[in-house]
Amino acid sequence: MTRAPRPTSLRRRLLTILVVPMALAWLGSGVLIYVLALHYANISYDRSLADGARALERLIRSDSGHDELSPQVRILMEYESAEPTWYAVRSLRHGVLASNFDLPVPAPVPAIGAPPRLDSIVADGRPLRIASLALAGEDGSDAIIVSVAETLGERHALAREILVGTLPIVLLLIALVLVLVWFGVTRGLRLLDPLVEQLAQRRARDLSPLDQREVPLEIRPLTQTIDALLARLRELLELQERFIADAAHQLRTPLAGLRLQAERALGDPRPDSVRDALVHVERLSAGAGRAAGQLLALARAQTGENRIEWSTVDLARLAREHVAERVPDALAARIDLGYEGPLHGADVAGDAVMLREALVNLVDNALTYAGENGSVTVSLECELRTIVLAVEDSGPGVAEEWWPRLGERFFRPPESRREGSGLGLAIVRRIADSHGAAVMFGRGRDGRGLRATLRFAAVAK
Template identity: 50%
Template sequence: MSLPHTRRQRPSLRRRLLVFLVIPMAALLLLDALLTYGVALTYANRVHDRDLSDDAVTLAKMLGNDQLGSQLTPQARFLLEYDPDGRSYFSITSARRGLLGGNGQLPQLGYTPALGAVPTLYDTQLDKHSLRAASIHIAARHDPGDSLVITVAETLRDRHVQAREILLLATLMQTLLILSLLSLVWFGVSRGLRVLDPLTARLAARSHELTPIDGPDVPQEIQPLTRTIDALFGRLRSMLALHDRFIADAAHQLRTPLTGLSLHVDRALADPRPETVTDALAHIQRLTQRAARTSSQLLALTRAQAAPLDNVERGPLDLGRMIPEAVAQRIHEAIRAGVDLGYEGLRQPLYIDGDAASVLDLLDNLIDNAMRYAGRGSTVTVNLQAHADGGAVLSVEDNGPGVPPELLPRLRERFFRAADSGEEGSGLGLAIVQRIAERHHAEVIYRLGEEHGLSVEVRFPPAISPATGPG
């Protein structure tokens, strides 16, 4: 039994913005609560310390106005025992007679305060309870030789209760303020995102157009996205144009051999004599080979017209090893064609940045073009030299009939063939060379040979990638 497919929730820009706002605000609210509690506790301590000092002073005045015996007056005792929870403590100690009243266990200050000074505040402990105490030292009224130390103390509970009440009120107000602010942010984000509506409408109104979508109404924050989309549209337009050009070129180049095939098939069917059929089959074979070569050339041209090589395709290539090996593989073919094919140039490493398959296609097309148009009995020489700037110069020269000087600039055009060349071809070989060279940021130079023939020179820029030999 298969489980139902759970649809993943799409990311929301509005929800993402709110999350990025809520989390920092919650952290700030927590930090503010801690700071508020600290401030409230400090304020409560100051108020209670002042009240505690006032109680000690008031008790000292009451004792100074009454005749002190072994018992406190009812008014003084009422003042000290007002707390029904029993969290207030006091003690009255005589310098001569000791404890006169209060809690005997209440810890005293480690020293006697100055006589007649303001109350001294200090922290102490009683039965594991933290206390805050105030002590004052006064002279006994009816006994000039005696003095009294009056201590009033209380627990810290009321201070913390008051600080928590202040914190609760402040937190409630700040929470309401943050919620109101988030509501305003939600409203603002919702309204602000409406600026994308014209862009959305413009995209929805298009059918098959790949024109740029960036415009003056696109916000600055969205421009990186629209520019990326425009770049993608540009690459798609180039690919579609390349596709259309390939179809047009294929239709243009394959129409002639296909028409010839049809004519020779009809001729063989109309005249079944062996010599007619043999001649028709020979023409059919030649036209088939021409169509196959044209198709291969068209595919090679399409690959060569792709975008420039990126960092993934580029790599260090040792032309000093690769070019002689590639020429050696064409020797047997050149012998069958009656062409003297040779190599002259460097044998030591010479590196460029590029794609090995593309560079070999370039060399093959140069050799094919030279062998085809130079003809039997000709000489084709492949040369490789290092350039003064650190790059490489690859050249292929033949001693064939060559081309008129005024036609040299047109050799890089697609489907161009000299009118008096006498050889069948697609006119794509040198166009492929030109496109591959452009992808490698290389320069192609066409010139006439020293005596006659054609020389094609390709100048590659110096290598940037680390030059490493074969592993």
């Protein structure tokens, strides 16, 4: 059995995210502390080394007239410590006067009377720090170079002691910061409690927007997304309820008629009566099927704006093909059906299936109202930046006062004598709206019939 994945904890995730930077900060602070400690240790020891060179100079001056150091000076300079101090007193004319280590002559030679000069050297394979100064010899033409050197061990040892003493304190501070972050996040997450309570107390059908007054600013993008989702759900529920109401409204009459004709056939079993009832059943069932199809098409058109598969559609080709398909129906109804316009090149942006559905309903409506020996014309005009698709018939038309209401669900002009559901033009209007097209109604040619026009934006070529 597959185990469910462990839920993600925001507190644990934040702590995990912070642990790595904090650990790197701790290591980085250790490096920085060591570098700073070594820097100041070097300053302190360099100062001590320069003072040692000056002290040796003063001791030599107190023994002036001697070619070598007195025993007291040697004892003082050669005193052994954890890290020994090496010295060398050298005459440029007479050579080494006294030393406990063969220190090199500094290059260049320090100026007589100048402050001690500090250098880093390597002697006998060991890195040393050396302080050198020069004083005048006895005859005035000679110079005595005084050099004092020491290893770097004590400096690094002092830096390590500072590091070892400081790192635990830094680590403790980082641990304290993480604990404070943990409790801070825990307390901060309590700001979401009103939002959780608000959602928990909602009823199942309450899809109104959330109260944003108690929502933190950082969470508002999430709640605004939830509000947008609730709005879409509310719209879908409204469409669903409208579809159910439309279906009940539209199918109630055909179903009642079917039941009435069935009872009629059962009550009067004569062949003529049964045949007449079956004719009515066939007509009613065809009407119910047509109404169901139009209801589904209207539902798709109402919810299709977010599901349009956008592509470039050639309206000229679409119109020509549909007119060719409907010619047999027109001939059977003794209606002259034709197409006027370009053969191709009328490109618009949209969904080919939905645009075809709009054209089907326009032609169906025109064929229904054109009447016997009438005419229906599908025309297409390519203007500068628009493409105009029009379907007109030679039927009785619609009074101008009702033109603004054409496209409403179930609306049929009072003077209409034909059977219909009142959904065809509603489907056309919804599809046009989803494609950004304008829908207009007017008189047909010679002031007869009805002309339905769709104006699309042309695709730039």
